[in-house]
Structure formats: structure tokens, C-alpha cells
Amino acid sequence: MKGLIKGVVVLAVVAFLVAYFGTPLLTVNSLVAAAKAGDEAALERLVDFPAFRDSLKDELTARLMTEAEADPDVRDSALGGLGMMLAPMLVSGAVDALVNAPTIAAMVRTADTPDPTDAAAARTPQPEGEDQDIRQSYAYRDLNTFVLGLTDPDRPDEKLKLLLKRQGLFGWKLSGVDLPNPPPSGEVARSEAK
Structure with a gap:
């Protein structure tokens, strides 16, 4: 009888650990499926939009400030200083207008970052005609943060x-983003020339 109780306890612990560490993969699969199907209702359930918007605002503002500080013309001019002061407000308004279920779906399908300078066009991204070959990778950042990495082979x-952040014991929601580092300015010029 003791062996049976010990076996049940071990089985329960193993089942708990599998559920505890495996549920983010179920959420990722649901997120990707909803993005490919354009299922806005499912995306609304899977995304913590206020947290995601805050994360994207932080990422875009930091990128903008870094680029502005690296440009001596902007850094050393009075208008550049004013622009750096106003940039967070502009980014905030653009992100609030831009981030919605179709935008999240487009990000998942294409591994592209939304362009806050084109908020009007990005409000209703068009679904892709064919599925792109976006590579996915998975990792835990910590016990409560799971990372879905998306890479376009091009x-x-x-x-x-x-x-994705843990919500309760087994729930997960898309709550943030780490944007890819932009290519060096020389590479941007070369890729635009192609």
C-alpha cells in the first residue's frame, strides 16, 4: 500500500511539473494558430494589451533615444533636444493607436516590428497570402517569463x-516584446539599394 501511495505522489509531482513548465508551449501554439487564422477573439484572450503596449513603448523609446544620441547633428542641436523630449509622447500615442489584435497577428506571422510612424496603415494589417517560413525558438527567461523567438530566414x-508572462499558476499571456537590434546604418543603406 505504501508503494502505491508513493507512486501516486511521484506521479502527481511529475504531472504538476509537466503542466507547470509545459503550459507556455500550449499558449504559444494557441497564439500562433490564432495569428495565422486571424482569430481576433482568441488573440484578445491571449494578449495582455496594456502590458504589451508599455513594453513596446519602452523598446521604441529606448531605440529612438539611442539613435538620436548617436547622431551628432541631433544631439548637439536645440531642436534635436526638443525632439528627444517629445519623442516618448509621440511614440506613446502611435503605439496606443497601432497595437491591436491584427497587429499582433501580423507580428507573429511575419516576425516584423510594427512601424509607429505608419500607424494608419498598420491599424488593419492585411493577412499574408501564403504562410511565411518564420522560425520559432522557445526559452524560459525566468520561471515567470517565457520567450517566443521569431526569425525570418531572410x-x-x-x-x-x-x-509571455505567467498569469496565476498555469496561465500565460503575451505581455511584452524585445525588439531585434537594428542593422548598422551601412547595412540599411545597402539593403535599401537592392
Whole structure:
């Protein structure tokens, strides 16, 4: 009888650990399926939009400030300083207008970062005609943060990282983003020339 109780306890612990560490993969699969199907209702359930918007605002503002500080013309001019002060407000308004279920679906399908300068066009992204071959990778950042890495094979050095946060014991929601590092300015010029 003791062996049976011990076996049941061990089985329960193993089942708990599998559920505890495996549920983010179920959420990722649901997120990807909803994005490919354009299922806005499912995306609304799977995404913590306020947290995701805050994360995207932080990422875009940091990128904008880094680029502005690296440009001596912007850094040393009075208008550049004013622009750096106003940039967070502009980014905030654009992200609030831009981030919705179709935008999240487009990010998952294409591994592209939304462009806050084109909020009007990005409000209703069009579904892709064919599924792109987006590579996915998975990792825990910590016990409560799971990372879905998305990479377009045409841009292997630009990995978009979608951050899922634990909600309760077994629930997960898309709550943040780590944007890929932009290519050096010389590479941007070369890729635009192609």
C-alpha cells in the first residue's frame, strides 16, 4: 500500500511539473494558430494589451533615444533636444493607436516590428497570402517569463522576441516584446539599394 501511495505522489509531482513548465508551449501554439487564422477573439484572450503596449513603448523609446544620441547633428542641436523630449509622447500615442489584435497577428506571422510612424496603415494589417517560413525558438527567461523567438530566414540576425508572462499558476499571456537590434546604418543603406 505504501508503494502505491508513493507512486501516486511521484506521479502527481511529475504531472504538476509537466503542466507547470509545459503550459507556455500550449499558449504559444494557441497564439500562433490564432495569428495565422486571424482569430481576433482568441488573440484578445491571449494578449495582455496594456502590458504589451508599455513594453513596446519602452523598446521604441529606448531605440529612438539611442539613435538620436548617436547622431551628432541631433544631439548637439536645440531642436534635436526638443525632439528627444517629445519623442516618448509621440511614440506613446502611435503605439496606443497601432497595437491591436491584427497587429499582433501580423507580428507573429511575419516576425516584423510594427512601424509607429505608419500607424494608419498598420491599424488593419492585411493577412499574408501564403504562410511565411518564420522560425520559432522557445526559452524560459525566468520561471515567470517565457520567450517566443521569431526569425525570418531572410533576416537571420533580427530575432523578434515575444515575452509571455505567467498569469496565476498555469496561465500565460503575451505581455511584452524585445525588439531585434537594428542593422548598422551601412547595412540599411545597402539593403535599401537592392
